[in-house]
Amino acid sequence: MTASNTLDQIAYLDRAAGSDAGRSYKRELLAALDLRPGHTVVDVGCGPGTDLPALAAAVGAGGSVVGVDHDPGMVEQARTRTAAHPCVTIRVGDAHALPLDDAVADRARSDRVLQHLADPAAAVRELRRVLRPGGLVTLAEPDWDTLAIDAADLATSRAYTRFIVSEVVRNACVGRGLARLLHEAGFVVESVAARAVLFRDHDSAEAILRMPAVARRAWQAGALDEPAARAWLAGLEQGPFLAAVTFFTVVGRVPEH
Structure with a gap:
């Protein structure tokens, strides 16, 4: 990834984390991890370090937070953002082969990472490997196959969603499979939750969905009719807007025995 692409991706991640939906589910994920002072927690796919300060505050000075990301640019940004937290360590590493020993962590998390990986099941097995008996993991992913955008031209809305699922996101439907992946990796599934993330205005949706850019890719690939897609985009911008x-x-737990 080039430096420019990394900066674009950091800006996108910051927008997503700062949205109302982003702040809400992140609070819930943090609570579900049940972090205690002195814990070691691993954030796989930590990106620019968005969630690391909150993890550091929860585990305290006697704890340890390890962020792992494959992109050196993200790692550099995460190190800058967490410089005031001595308990945080950031490492360049692959989610499929974490740079950590077996059974070294009490908690682990992966937030909107599995959808992009070559082998999500292998990454979940790695989370299982680095957790101690009784350790907890939280996973969070959208299911892009469920994306519904209201428009008079429903055919274009449906084609847009199909393009995201088939061409844009590598594992677009991984959200619905998270519990199965945990079970297959040897976790006990503690809880499963699904929520509809609702967008009621065009600008907040655009910050996450990037509709013009994706639609342009789709008509260039022949997946959308360009005049119809342009009219569809104009209608969405004019409003009223609704998408979900x-x-x-x-949440999964490593068995004690």
């Missing part, structure tokens, strides 16, 4: 996508969060 299902977002899944799960």
